[in-house]
Amino acid sequence: MSKEQDAWYARMAAEWGAALQRIARTCEADPDRRRDVLQDMHVAIWKSHRLYDGRCSERTWIYRIATNVAANHVNNERRRNAPLVTLDGVEDIASGDTAERVEQDLALKKIMALVDRLENPDRTIMTLYLEGLDAAAIGEVTGLSPGAIATRISRIKTLLSRLFREAPNG
Amino acid sequence: MADHDTARKIWTHQPQETFTMSLDDIRTHASSFQGRIAARNMREHIVGALLIVVFTGIAIVAEGTLARLGLLLTAAGVAFVMWQLHRQARGATIDEVCLVADWTRFHRTQLVRQRDALRNVWLWYLSPLVPGAALSWIAAVLGIVAEGNIPSALTFGVLGPLVMGGVFGGVLWLNREAADALDAEIRKLDAGQ
Numbered sequence: 387m388s389k390e391q392d393a394w395y396a397r398m399a400a401e402w403g404a405a406l407q408r409i410a411r412t413c414e415a416d417p418d419r420r421r422d423v424l425q426d427m428h429v430a431i432w433k434s435h436r437l438y439d440g441r442c443s444e445r446t447w448i449y450r451i452a453t454n455v456a457a458n459h460v461n462n463e464r465r466r467n468a469p470l471v472t473l474d475g476v477e478d479i480a481s482g483d484t485a486e487r488v489e490q491d492l493a494l495k496k497i498m499a500l501v502d503r504l505e506n507p508d509r510t511i512m513t514l515y516l517e518g519l520d521a522a523a524i525g526e527v528t529g530l531s532p533g534a535i536a537t538r539i540s541r542i543k544t545l546l547s548r549l550f551r552e553a554p555n556g
Numbered sequence: 557m558a559d560h561d562t563a564r565k566i567w568t569h570q571p572q573e574t575f576t577m578s579l580d581d582i583r584t585h586a587s588s589f590q591g592r593i594a595a596r597n598m599r600e601h602i603v604g605a606l607l608i609v610v611f612t613g614i615a616i617v618a619e620g621t622l623a624r625l626g627l628l629l630t631a632a633g634v635a636f637v638m639w640q641l642h643r644q645a646r647g648a649t650i651d652e653v654c655l656v657a658d659w660t661r662f663h664r665t666q667l668v669r670q671r672d673a674l675r676n677v678w679l680w681y682l683s684p685l686v687p688g689a690a691l692s693w694i695a696a697v698l699g700i701v702a703e704g705n706i707p708s709a710l711t712f713g714v715l716g717p718l719v720m721g722g723v724f725g726g727v728l729w730l731n732r733e734a735a736d737a738l739d740a741e742i743r744k745l746d747a748g749q
Contacts, residue, residue, distance in 0.1 A: 399577075403572075411570075421575070429586050430653045432582045433650050437654050451653060451654060455653055458662075461667070461670065493562075494567070510659055515564075516564050518568060528658055529658030534748055546563045
């Protein structure tokens with residue numbers, strides 16, 4: 387069992403390690419603390435082997451665990467950070483002084499600036515969307531209804547389009 | 557290529573940091589999951605342990621049964637609060653992270669647990685300290701009366717509960733505010749589904 391668990395974890399880590407890093411980046415800016423979050427994700431995935439029964443895809447399983455660890459971290463840490471906003475409230479990010487700031491940054495930093503400001507579940511949905519998951523897969527990971535996800539994805543697309551249009555170097 | 561496709565491409569091709577975790581590291585960390593929260597709570601436990609030692613130490617040398625009892629009850633109250641902090645202020649366990657079927661249910665469960673802990677702060681954080689504080693206050697007032705200083709006894713007798721009530725009321729209010737904020741978040745989560 388242990389060897390099987392180790393081998394399964396090694397395969398998951400190899401396949402999804404980069405995605406775990408990206409998700410960890412959405413919930414913690416400090417490199418040392420982000421490393422802690424990433425370690426928690428890896429440990430949780432290793433331990434979860436005994437619970438994985440194949441009823442969902444490995445991708446869904448890994449993303450569920452990663453987003454749960456990220457949500458847990460945000461829940462525990464966010465109250466000392468800046469207040470977060472919803473997709474509705476984030477409209478102003480693409481204009482004004484924030485836009486001026488992000489215009490000077492790389493395209494990735496512009497996206498991160500958006501993700502950083504979002505509260506959950508918008509943050510999780512946007513992260514999963516950027517990861518390349520479609521609405522059905524996002525629904526599997528988050529448990530949200532297809533309608534709720536479709537609405538948010540539509541807003542995310544609009545938001546990203548605005549962000550790239552308004553940033554001259556985007 | 558659409559802007560959102562560009563964003564996805566930029567996102568998934570972002571540079572990765574060096575990260576390695578051996579299986580030995582995994583096994584070591586598995587026994588101390590959520591280590592940072594444990595470390596943060598550890599600091600609170602150390603402060604609590606110091607308070608218990610101080611109150612117990614003063615109780616040993618204090619004069620009068622009532623004063624001793626008040627100090628010992630305070631020490632017991634602090635010990636109870638520390639135990640409750642350990643139970644209620646923890647993060648999710650590794651099984652909770654893995655077992656809950658999806659993000660929404662996991663997130664909601666965590667929010668509800670935190671909200672309930674904040675809402676019941678009067679029960680597990682403030683109430684345990686009341687008996688010790690009350691007895692200590694009564695002992696102090698009676699001591700001043702025994703010295704014949706009635707004006708000071710009256711002043712302390714009135715100001716003591718007022719200050720204590722103010723502090724407890726402030727703690728209660730702050731925690732209620734935080735609980736209300738979590739409640740709003742839970743409602744929003746429910747509405748968003």
